[in-house]
Amino acid sequence: MNKKKFAIIGVAGFVATRHLNAIKETNNHIIAALDPKDSVGILDKYSYDIRFFTEFERFDRYLDKIKRKGKGINYLSICSPNYLHDSHIRYALRMGINAICEKPLVINAKNLDSLIALEKETGTKVYTILQLRLHPSLITIKEKYKNTKNTHEIELTYITPRGNWYDTSWKGDISKSGGITSNIGIHFFDMLIWIFGKVKHYEVHYTDNKKISGYLKLETANVKWFLSTDKNDLPTDNYKPYRNINIDGTNVEFSTGFTDLHTKSYEHILKGEGFGIKDASDSINLVHNIRNTKVIKPKKEHIHPLQIKKINTLKWNTTNTNRHSLTKM
Amino acid sequence: MNKKKFAIIGVAGFVATRHLNAIKETNNHIIAALDPKDSVGILDKYSYDIRFFTEFERFDRYLDKIKRKGKGINYLSICSPNYLHDSHIRYALRMGINAICEKPLVINAKNLDSLIALEKETGTKVYTILQLRLHPSLITIKEKYKNTKNTHEIELTYITPRGNWYDTSWKGDISKSGGITSNIGIHFFDMLIWIFGKVKHYEVHYTDNKKISGYLKLETANVKWFLSTDKNDLPTDNYKPYRNINIDGTNVEFSTGFTDLHTKSYEHILKGEGFGIKDASDSINLVHNIRNTKVIKPKKEHIHPLQIKKINTLKWNTTNTNRHSLTKM
Amino acid sequence: MNKKKFAIIGVAGFVATRHLNAIKETNNHIIAALDPKDSVGILDKYSYDIRFFTEFERFDRYLDKIKRKGKGINYLSICSPNYLHDSHIRYALRMGINAICEKPLVINAKNLDSLIALEKETGTKVYTILQLRLHPSLITIKEKYKNTKNTHEIELTYITPRGNWYDTSWKGDISKSGGITSNIGIHFFDMLIWIFGKVKHYEVHYTDNKKISGYLKLETANVKWFLSTDKNDLPTDNYKPYRNINIDGTNVEFSTGFTDLHTKSYEHILKGEGFGIKDASDSINLVHNIRNTKVIKPKKEHIHPLQIKKINTLKWNTTNTNRHSLTKM
Amino acid sequence: MNKKKFAIIGVAGFVATRHLNAIKETNNHIIAALDPKDSVGILDKYSYDIRFFTEFERFDRYLDKIKRKGKGINYLSICSPNYLHDSHIRYALRMGINAICEKPLVINAKNLDSLIALEKETGTKVYTILQLRLHPSLITIKEKYKNTKNTHEIELTYITPRGNWYDTSWKGDISKSGGITSNIGIHFFDMLIWIFGKVKHYEVHYTDNKKISGYLKLETANVKWFLSTDKNDLPTDNYKPYRNINIDGTNVEFSTGFTDLHTKSYEHILKGEGFGIKDASDSINLVHNIRNTKVIKPKKEHIHPLQIKKINTLKWNTTNTNRHSLTKM
Numbered sequence A, B, C, D: 001m002n003k004k005k006f007a008i009i010g011v012a013g014f015v016a017t018r019h020l021n022a023i024k025e026t027n028n029h030i031i032a033a034l035d036p037k038d039s040v041g042i043l044d045k046y047s048y049d050i051r052f053f054t055e056f057e058r059f060d061r062y063l064d065k066i067k068r069k070g071k072g073i074n075y076l077s078i079c080s081p082n083y084l085h086d087s088h089i090r091y092a093l094r095m096g097i098n099a100i101c102e103k104p105l106v107i108n109a110k111n112l113d114s115l116i117a118l119e120k121e122t123g124t125k126v127y128t129i130l131q132l133r134l135h136p137s138l139i140t141i142k143e144k145y146k147n148t149k150n151t152h153e154i155e156l157t158y159i160t161p162r163g164n165w166y167d168t169s170w171k172g173d174i175s176k177s178g179g180i181t182s183n184i185g186i187h188f189f190d191m192l193i194w195i196f197g198k199v200k201h202y203e204v205h206y207t208d209n210k211k212i213s214g215y216l217k218l219e220t221a222n223v224k225w226f227l228s229t230d231k232n233d234l235p236t237d238n239y240k241p242y243r244n245i246n247i248d249g250t251n252v253e254f255s256t257g258f259t260d261l262h263t264k265s266y267e268h269i270l271k272g273e274g275f276g277i278k279d280a281s282d283s284i285n286l287v288h289n290i291r292n293t294k295v296i297k298p299k300k301e302h303i304h305p306l307q308i309k310k311i312n313t314l315k316w317n318t319t320n321t322n323r324h325s326l327t328k329m
Helices: A016-025 A039-044 A056-068 A082-094 A111-122 A136-144 A163-170 A178-198 A261-270 A277-292 B015-025 B042-043 B056-070 B082-094 B111-122 B136-144 B164-168 B180-196 B261-270 B277-292 C016-025 C043-047 C056-068 C082-094 C111-122 C138-142 C164-168 C180-194 C263-270 C277-294 D014-025 D039-043 D058-069 D084-094 D111-122 D138-146 D163-170 D180-197 D261-270 D279-293
Strands: A005-009 A029-034 A051-054 A075-078 A098-101 A126-127 A152-159 A197-206 A211-218 A221-228 A242-247 A251-253 A314-315 A327-328 B003-007 B030-033 B051-053 B075-078 B098-101 B125-130 B152-159 B200-207 B211-218 B221-228 B241-247 B251-253 C006-009 C027-034 C051-053 C075-078 C098-101 C126-128 C152-161 C201-208 C210-217 C220-228 C242-247 C250-252 C314-316 C324-329 D006-007 D029-035 D049-051 D075-078 D098-102 D126-128 D152-159 D200-206 D210-220 D222-226 D242-247 D250-252
Touching: A005 A016, A005 A056, A016 A029, A016 A039, A016 A261, A051 B164, A056 A126, A056 B277, A056 C056, A056 C164, A056 D084, A082 A098, A082 A111, A082 D058, A111 A277, A111 D058, A126 A277, A136 C111, A152 A178, A163 B042, A178 A221, A197 A277, A251 C314, A261 C164, A327 B056, B003 B056, B015 C027, B015 C111, B015 D279, B042 B111, B051 B056, B056 B082, B056 C082, B056 C111, B056 D222, B075 B152, B075 D058, B082 B098, B082 B111, B082 C056, B082 C314, B111 B277, B111 C056, B125 B277, B125 C314, B136 B180, B136 D049, B152 B180, B152 D084, B180 B211, B180 B221, B180 B277, B180 D058, B180 D163, B200 B277, B200 D210, B211 B277, C016 C027, C016 C043, C016 C263, C016 D084, C027 C056, C043 D163, C043 D250, C051 C056, C082 C098, C082 C111, C082 C126, C111 C277, C126 C277, C138 C180, C152 C180, C164 D039, C180 C277, C201 D098, C210 C277, C220 C263, C314 D075, D006 D014, D014 D029, D014 D261, D029 D058, D084 D098, D084 D111, D111 D279, D126 D279, D138 D180, D152 D180, D180 D210, D180 D279, D200 D279, D210 D279, D222 D242
Parallel strands: A005 A029, A005 A075, A029 A051, A075 A098, A098 A126, A152 A221, B003 B030, B003 B075, B030 B051, B075 B098, B098 B125, B152 B221, C006 C027, C006 C075, C027 C051, C075 C098, C098 C126, C152 C220, D006 D029, D006 D075, D029 D049, D075 D098, D098 D126, D152 D222
Antiparallel strands: A152 A242, A197 A211, A211 A221, A242 A251, B152 B241, B200 B211, B211 B221, B241 B251, C152 C242, C201 C210, C210 C220, C242 C250, D152 D242, D200 D210, D210 D222, D242 D250
């Protein structure tokens, strides 16, 4: 089989490694990389022959040149900051190249329209990484609840502490990352929708720049959710990320089995079976809506247990969207 | 003992890890970090309480503020691109803080003068990392040749392949890094001078943007040296760095024992025994001179064996400094 | 008289021209300039011998080098974005140089403390530009109200339209500029305090990213104020800035006579009579407080006439600081 | 007539004004602008309704969005640094938009091929600004020599002094600007080729980072040329640019009549008569060749008079390309 040729946008961030590994492990080539940050010695682990650029325009010149020589790339892997994803995807499609983009495809759901239109115009395809759908434990769960008629009661808890750098970086700028729900929550929302069906109702109970919690009704599940980057929310002192999904009172174990999910994602994509814009749109819409809705004073029974502990210190204020909505008393 | 408080400039590059580890392993605190590049999740491995800045001015505001509260830092660790070292050191000294700076302290030797003057004016101290001087094998060698009266014949070979990113990054810009001799050669030159004495004579036989070779006379050694980032110079195909020092026909093994040399360096510094400007100046002067001398047509017996193989493809041109001095025929 | 030597930080922005002119017209020298933006051909109007830098560290190297040769600069003129002012002033003072800084000296009033302390430690001086205090018409007014016992009723109106670029630039980022009051209002507040005395009371009636209005009590005046960058607030269609101060029913004309106020400011400074930190602190404190206070529902008679027109479309919300405080219905 | 909609890349540099004026004077609209530098208050002179972006990706998002609403732009004006021109042109063409690009279209002649191919693929058009061809005095000259059979002897002299900022900016980086011939010489070469025919022979006699001189044979002219940004080359002390073309011993006056040539250029383009890739290619090829040829020791009678004065201080060195080719003795 012919090796496929890849270029990658975004190499200095941590997620790039997973894409570089996936390209290597699926036995393909990385031939060019772009990042405005030049601390990318990591590339040497993959090949000494990767052309590296710190400016988009020079990267474009190179990709265009090899394309005109009949040696163009087949895929563009996109690991740039979230708010740049859609533009980098458009670049790939206009070049006639398929795009493989980290989550979330876009921050604002309406920007998916342009991508759908460009796919049609150019005959190319946008793939995204929804790796939890390839996780063995979660596939088992999906199977288990496939024909469920009941409504299941779920608690989703994800606490992954981050230092001050996170707030200073693009990840802490809601206009660039979409905030915590886009950055760390979207995979879980996608997974829940994938297993338990369409979103019927959503509400947000609390939000600040380090955490957000709320309630969600899907076709066959009610979900109390709590997402945090605040180390003080961790149940223990060991500062390891805490990830838990409790379904009808039972904890689901899925803290292992993550290591090669990007490689599995790439295998699917290379077989033409990768997840596309339509697969991603439900969770992107949900996260977009959560970002823009007002915080409400919820029914007590809908509040996530970790949130309810702090309830006496909170006063709900319903006039604003969730970013500015709660004042500590 | 009181923990010392550190701030660090330059976190996204690979060498920062060694400094962060050294600060941790000597049981001290990192409280602030600066890097224009915000991919610094690595900080979370050390503490969730490090203030992070992408702009020098905001970093300065914070350091000044805690200083005025009597909670200022004790040391500033400097891991910025080479050409910024001296300015970042001056910043520390003017703030009344000691600086710990990665090699090379400066690119242009004359910039040491300003640092020496500032040390006196401010009563602070500049430390540099000369970790090879703390390497057990090399300490043994120094001991062995301490009272030597002979002139030893040495071949120094260091080949550490780098991809295209290296040329695109600041490391590949001679005005920012000082070139290969400053980036990867200076430790070896420092070590040789430390063991075999002052520089009596130097010459450069070949240079391009990937390699440089030449000849050096020290008080008790003649050195044929060859430094390269070109994978094609490697003796084998495994693409691992090749490091060899041959003294009077015998190879000296020192490829292990590197892991904790930064920590040892920090221990020395914290005891007030660290290496300072005077210790660093001989190798900085040598590298500075090598950068600015003309390539010469050498005596055959002075040419490094790896260079001599290629000698038929070379034509020496003696009118220019080494950067532009050789034309492949 | 010996010519003084100046360096300048910030050359690409519009206010730099006034400083460059003032340096020239007071018959002094500009010898170095720093701006990360390299579109600075304007320098050629002043001299072909100005050293220009795009990086702070290289600028510092040059200033330090000439200082050690006894040819250092006498003044550093600072025209950088507002949030960088205090750090650039600290740089000057630590170098033993006087600073001349555009308004506002700082965004957050508490950052003045560090500058006061550094002035003492280093024996240098910080000057700021409060050019309205040198405006002939306003000097006349100050004289007129010098011994007033009455409380005067003032309306301050300043509308200076700006396009979308303003919001995208650092000027539109409240953390970098301090917002409209810092950017365009501070001169007027300084002037009013200078003429009518200390701040007794302040309130904010409306604020969004394009305008802000409120009420102010000084020792001998009550002030309804309205500041806007929204072209729709202009009284006419000609899109020229509208500047008006009405005292006890009479409009004060001061739209001319601005041209050489920076030069006058420099003349004062060079004679040792320039305005310093203490002169600037009242208006900086006021603007700081206005930025952080909550919007209130005011008494109707305290509302500025241009604001009152729109009053039916406003609903006051008193829970937040002024940045997010009003919802259009 | 319907107004055309324009976007512009590059607003902070001096040449943008000419394009903005031309768009306004041809009675068209600027609706969006991109520049990484945010000191662009100049836009307010044209309209308060121009969307401004500092990031390419957000600019692209906006242009794509309005295009999908049927309100897309008709032309993209490109005033970015020279080395970015071809990529920005490709962006326009892939979007289905015509590009109007400042000179030089490209630095390396081979990059024209990609643009020619893209014009065909997309049915769009690339226009460039060759404004001297629209200068009345030069049109007269072209007419005069139209049917000439003789070979005319020409001296071209252009000295336009620049301070140190020029070297520090992208204009002083030969990989970004193409050097003096691309930056300030290309218009003159284009004009000479346009009047006197194809290039038969070229040679370079001297070059450094401030000046370059040489000799050129066209179909009906021999040209001694001298281009400089060094104030010391000016014939007088008034530091005004010196521009002179001497044909067969007679000076041609064309120092006036420049003011509205960009507007004339836009009028031509809007009528579909603008200059395209083919028109620009001869001068781009010449400048590219001059940049890469070796400096030669010329015949004395081919040397430009301003160069010949200094001849005793020069020693020719023929082994290198012109950038590094002369050593002052």
